[in-house]
Amino acid sequence: MSGDDDSSGWQLTESDPGVFSELLRTLGVPLVVDELWSMDPDGLAILQPISAFIFLFKYVAGSSDASGGAGGAFDPDFPGFFAHQTVNNACATLAVVNALGNIDTEMGKDIKDTLEFARELDPQSRGMVLVSSLFLREAHNALSPPSVISLDGLNLPKRTEDAYHFVVYLPVAGSLYELDGLKPHAVRHAPVPSSGDWTGVAAETIQARIATYPPGAIHFSLMAVRPDPLPMLQAQLVANPTDEVLLARMAQEEEKRQRWAFENALRKANHLPLIHALVGALAKSGGLDAAVAGAKEKMRQRRARGQDMDED
Amino acid sequence: MSAPTVAFKAGRLFRRGDTNWVDPQPEKGVVLVTATEDGLIQWQWKNRTTNALDEDLLIFPSDTTFSQVAQSAWGRTYVLAFSSSDQKHFDASSARDDQIVHNVNGVLQDASFEPTWSTPAASSSSAAAAGSSRDDTLRRLREILTRGGSASAAGLTVEPPSVALSDVLTPANLAPIFADEALARSLFPFLPADLPSPPTPATLQQVVSSPQFQAAVRELDRALSTGLLADLVRGLGLPASAGESAEAFIRAVAEQAGSGGEERMDTD
Numbered sequence: 001m002s003g004d005d006d007s008s009g010w011q012l013t014e015s016d017p018g019v020f021s022e023l024l025r026t027l028g029v030p031l032v033v034d035e036l037w038s039m040d041p042d043g044l045a046i047l048q049p050i051s052a053f054i055f056l057f058k059y060v061a062g063s064s065d066a067s068g069g070a071g072g073a074f075d076p077d078f079p080g081f082f083a084h085q086t087v088n089n090a091c092a093t094l095a096v097v098n099a100l101g102n103i104d105t106e107m108g109k110d111i112k113d114t115l116e117f118a119r120e121l122d123p124q125s126r127g128m129v130l131v132s133s134l135f136l137r138e139a140h141n142a143l144s145p146p147s148v149i150s151l152d153g154l155n156l157p158k159r160t161e162d163a164y165h166f167v168v169y170l171p172v173a174g175s176l177y178e179l180d181g182l183k184p185h186a187v188r189h190a191p192v193p194s195s196g197d198w199t200g201v202a203a204e205t206i207q208a209r210i211a212t213y214p215p216g217a218i219h220f221s222l223m224a225v226r227p228d229p230l231p232m233l234q235a236q237l238v239a240n241p242t243d244e245v246l247l248a249r250m251a252q253e254e255e256k257r258q259r260w261a262f263e264n265a266l267r268k269a270n271h272l273p274l275i276h277a278l279v280g281a282l283a284k285s286g287g288l289d290a291a292v293a294g295a296k297e298k299m300r301q302r303r304a305r306g307q308d309m310d311e312d
Numbered sequence: 313m314s315a316p317t318v319a320f321k322a323g324r325l326f327r328r329g330d331t332n333w334v335d336p337q338p339e340k341g342v343v344l345v346t347a348t349e350d351g352l353i354q355w356q357w358k359n360r361t362t363n364a365l366d367e368d369l370l371i372f373p374s375d376t377t378f379s380q381v382a383q384s385a386w387g388r389t390y391v392l393a394f395s396s397s398d399q400k401h402f403d404a405s406s407a408r409d410d411q412i413v414h415n416v417n418g419v420l421q422d423a424s425f426e427p428t429w430s431t432p433a434a435s436s437s438s439a440a441a442a443g444s445s446r447d448d449t450l451r452r453l454r455e456i457l458t459r460g461g462s463a464s465a466a467g468l469t470v471e472p473p474s475v476a477l478s479d480v481l482t483p484a485n486l487a488p489i490f491a492d493e494a495l496a497r498s499l500f501p502f503l504p505a506d507l508p509s510p511p512t513p514a515t516l517q518q519v520v521s522s523p524q525f526q527a528a529v530r531e532l533d534r535a536l537s538t539g540l541l542a543d544l545v546r547g548l549g550l551p552a553s554a555g556e557s558a559e560a561f562i563r564a565v566a567e568q569a570g571s572g573g574e575e576r577m578d579t580d
Contacts, residue, residue, distance in 0.1 A: 145528065261508035266519065269504035271528035276548050277502040278481055278520070279562055280569035281489045288480075288566055292559075295479035303472070 010089040010137055011144040014267065015056050015164045017223055018260030019143045023096060026139040028108025030231070034256075036222040039203035050199050050226045052099040052170035055206055056092075057213075057220035071189065071209060072178055078186035080172040081119060084127035085181025093140040095166035097130055098179045099225055102172050110135045127181065146270045164221070169206060171198040176205060229253060316344040318415045318427055321539050324357060324367075340556070341366070342538055345416055347423035355392065360539045360556065373423055378416040473537050475559050478529045483521050490516045533558055 013019055020033035033054070034047060044050065081101025085094045100107065101115050114133055118126040130136060168179040171192045178187040189205045192198035210220065233250050240246060282288040324337050339359055346354040348370070355376075357367035378392050390413065415427035489495045496513040503511050503519060519525050535541055541555030545564070548554075554564035 145524070258508050261506075262518070263522070263524065265504040265506045265508070266522050266524035268506070269524075271525055272532065272544075272548070274499070274502040274519070274525075275477065275481065275529060275532060276565060277499055278486060278489070279477075279565040281495050281499060282480070282485065283566040283569040285489050285492065285495060287485065287488055288562070291480045291482075291485040292475055292562060294485070295475045298479045299473070299475055 008087050008090075008131060009141075010087050010093075010131065011141045012089050013092055013140060013144045015092055015166075015221065016263070018263050019267070020054075020092070020096060020223065020225075021260060022143060022264050023093065023139055026142065027100075027111045027136075028106070029100060029111070030106055030228045031103070031225055032228045033223050033225050036224050039199075039207060039222065041200065041203075044199050044203070044224070047224050047226055048197075048199070050224045051103045051105070052168055052225040053199075053202055053206065054095055054099070054223040054225065055167045055169065055209070055220065056095075056164040056223070057167075057218045058164045059218055060216060070212070071205070072187040074183070074185040075177070075188040076185050078172070078177065078188070080177065080186065081115065082123050082126070082179050082186040083118065083130055083181060084123045084184075086124070086127040087131045090131050090137075090140065091164070091166050091181065093136060094127065094130060094181050095168050095179075096225075097136070098181065099168045099170060102170055102177075102179075103225070105227070123185070143264060143267055145267060169202050171202075176201050178205075230257075316346040317419045317425065318345040318412065319343065319538055320412050321360075321537065322357070339366075340539060342540060345419050347419060347425075351423045353419055353423050358540075360542075363542075371420065374421055376420050378413055378420060473533070473558050475562070476533045477536070477558050477562070478526065478533055480562065481520060481529055483517060486520055487517070536561055 017033045017035045024031050024033070031051060036047075036053075037043065081098065083094060083098055083101070085091050097111070097115070100111065101119070107115075114129065114136070118129045121129065165180075165182070169176060169189075170179070171177070172186075174191055174194060176189040176192050176198065178189060180187065190201050192201050206222070229249075230253055233246060233253060237243070237246050237250060279288070282291055320343055322341060322343050323339065324341065326337060340361060341357050341359050344354070344356045344358060346356070348354055351373065353371040353373060353376075355367070355369040355371055356365050358364070359366050376392055378390055415425075418425035418427060489499075490513040493513075496516060499516055500511045503515065507515065509515075535544075536555070536558045539556045541561075542552035543555070545554040545561065546552060550561070550564045550568060554561045
């Protein structure tokens, strides 16, 4: 658990492809993020072209002094964009911006101006510019639950949660680079082919990294950042309206967007009115007494087993 | 004021005159242990009915320890003992709360201590106390009291929650409601406004099974266990007492539903 208590107004968010994709959309960037279940070439092929990988991990409780992840060489003369992470809760967004600073893509005016301004600075100052950036913080905070229930004059002690640590891998100037906001510099790994696929080199590097951690020491996830395939799929479908493969891929993408939109709506919502209404509906339907009796019994059993309710 | 590092519901015990007996008081309250900016520790007992801070102490780190007296007739009894003076404060916290003790002592040693709540209750001090007889209890209480001089011995009798909303609002319990068309439809206005498609009973099922909704219910349970939600529940058209516990909340909503008939409840 980090000792950094200063959240500077950045709320803790979930590390979820839907959250990242929505963040990118808010910033006016036509990229999406997908979760990866494997890094084998066939699995990646469907997602190509890929602009960057995000490797996120956290240490399992009790293994925080497990080491791992060393490899490559620090490059103090890194020609691309690299910013330090200065606020813990901002880590996910910081990783996204570190990626954006090195990907050739359209983006909204705010983030574009901020990146241009920050480019002139050193990594530490860049990090501070980013966390002081109001539009960025608002975009980030928009995806966490409103603090209606847990705060608001209650002075409820905050639950500290372990945040995932985010590391970006992408190609810059002919080499695979690792951008880790907690390291002093960008880290250069192997060279990548000047044209053609950089992802094979990245897959090897990331898999080698995973192998350096003691088994069970970390929880990790992998995500791929890539151009939004929807516009291209739509264009292709216009030309080939009955192409089965295209139709299937389109359906898959749309189903995913629906799911993300649903989950993001739930993330942003204040659920208190619904909770209130559900208890009332249970009462009206006559099912409340039985539900409460069952719940009390569960609580008794839990207490008898010596368990704590406060698990998450 | 910054947020408390540790907070827990508790009642107080006061010494009976000059005797070595302590009596529990009926007022419900909450102990708030807060780290101040200058690295000191603020120990407060807030009356949940009047919202008044009836006890407000500023403590230096390492000056005090929070330890269990032993099993007493009124639930678990703890004392906030001062090493540098004659002051004694009795706090009885109950249950779950080997964790509370651990965390409170952590803060009392060092104001910047961060509490941990993730592990199940350890068996240490309760196991030790388990064998105590009533005589032991009284003897220890007497020991502590004779060393004490302060008139305000505060004991906290914490009430653990009797029921959790997250056990009441399970998909299984709610399924019959969603199957009732009229009831289901009456719930649609309470769903998030920006869902990607118009709500159906299936949507209700999906929402209550979602990790986001379940996390919100758990958060409300946690908040209700502090008994401090009077303001929040008033905003829902409920009496202040509905904010005292999950059980009180449920009872108040049930009454509201009964009396209101088919009337729609206040939305936030």
